[in-house]
Amino acid sequence: MSEEEKDIVAITSGMSDEELAEIHSELNKDKHPPTLGFLKAPLVFVFLFGSLIFACAIQLAHTTNEFRVHPPKPAVNLTPEQVEEERMKRKLASGLKVYEAKCIACHQSTGLGQEGQYPPLKNSKWVLGDAGIISKIVLKGLKGEIQVLGKTYGTAIPMPPPPDLNDRAIADVVTYVRQAWENNASEVTEEQVAVFREEVSGRTDLWSGPELMELYPDSFSEN
Ligand code: HEC
Numbered sequence: 001m002s003e004e005e006k007d008i009v010a011i012t013s014g015m016s017d018e019e020l021a022e023i024h025s026e027l028n029k030d031k032h033p034p035t036l037g038f039l040k041a042p043l044v045f046v047f048l049f050g051s052l053i054f055a056c057a058i059q060l061a062h063t064t065n066e067f068r069v070h071p072p073k074p075a076v077n078l079t080p081e082q083v084e085e086e087r088m089k090r091k092l093a094s095g096l097k098v099y100e101a102k103c104i105a106c107h108q109s110t111g112l113g114q115e116g117q118y119p120p121l122k123n124s125k126w127v128l129g130d131a132g133i134i135s136k137i138v139l140k141g142l143k144g145e146i147q148v149l150g151k152t153y154g155t156a157i158p159m160p161p162p163p164d165l166n167d168r169a170i171a172d173v174v175t176y177v178r179q180a181w182e183n184n185a186s187e188v189t190e191e192q193v194a195v196f197r198e199e200v201s202g203r204t205d206l207w208s209g210p211e212l213m214e215l216y217p218d219s220f221s222e223n
Contacts, residue, residue, distance in 0.1 A: 096176050098169050103121075107120070115151075119146065125219060128178065128185045128219075129216055131178075133212055136207060137212070138174060140207055141158060143206040147209075167191075167197060168190045171189055
């Protein structure tokens with residue numbers, strides 16, 4: 001035992017357990033002097049990891065489109081021409097559907113119809129002339145003899161008006177017919193068809209060819 005130890009024993013020998021515990025806890029309160037440079041290391045790490053997390057968060061935000069699970073579709077800025085092109089494409093696609101349901105059985109997918117029975121729609125003046133002609137044929141039907149591209153039709157069976165077609169469907173199908181198979185007549189709008197429908201609302205009979213030729217003489221002038 002060293003002298004120092006002997007001193008400690010001398011001091012503490014008369015103490016109770018409580019007093020000893022009290023002294024120890026007092027001694028424990030004395031802080032260890034800070035080790036040189038000890039605090040700097042964790043600070044550097046805190047800064048490093050902080051910067052790393054920050055950089056990663058920015059990167060994540062960029063690559064995940066601001067953390068959205070379902071990022072909105074990028075807004076496409078269509079030019080007015082593209083919007084118009086898109087609208088026309090849809091109209092023609094819808095017109096084709098109506099054609100397939102209501103016209104194709106007689107006039108065929110080629111628009112050439114059938115010799116002696118069903119007149120062709122390709123290149124026909126009845127189709128390419130005033131929009132009122134084809135629209136009114138679809139609205140009210142057509143009977144009796146007509147000439148289409150120098151050939152006679154309508155002697156065998158008439159064309160009944162296809163049922164259940166609203167203004168929009170008629171506008172779509174006649175526009176389709178006027179622009180299919182190299183036909184290049186103007187678009188027919190729903191509003192135009194509404195006017196045509198109004199014009200013929202009192203009519204119960206099918207049209208005859210001569211009646212329509214009289215209504216739209218300009219369309220048949222160079223016959
Ligand atoms: C049941 C058969 C049949 C169906 C279906 C039919 N047509 Fe016709 N279509 C005819 C016949 C037959 C004629 C000639 C009628 C006549 O002159 O008496 C005709 C004539 C026409 C004409 C005038 C002549 C020409 O060839 O240019 C047009 C335009 C026309 N149809 C368009 C249509 C359109 C559009 C549809 C569908 C919405 C349609 N047709 C559905 C039988 C049909």
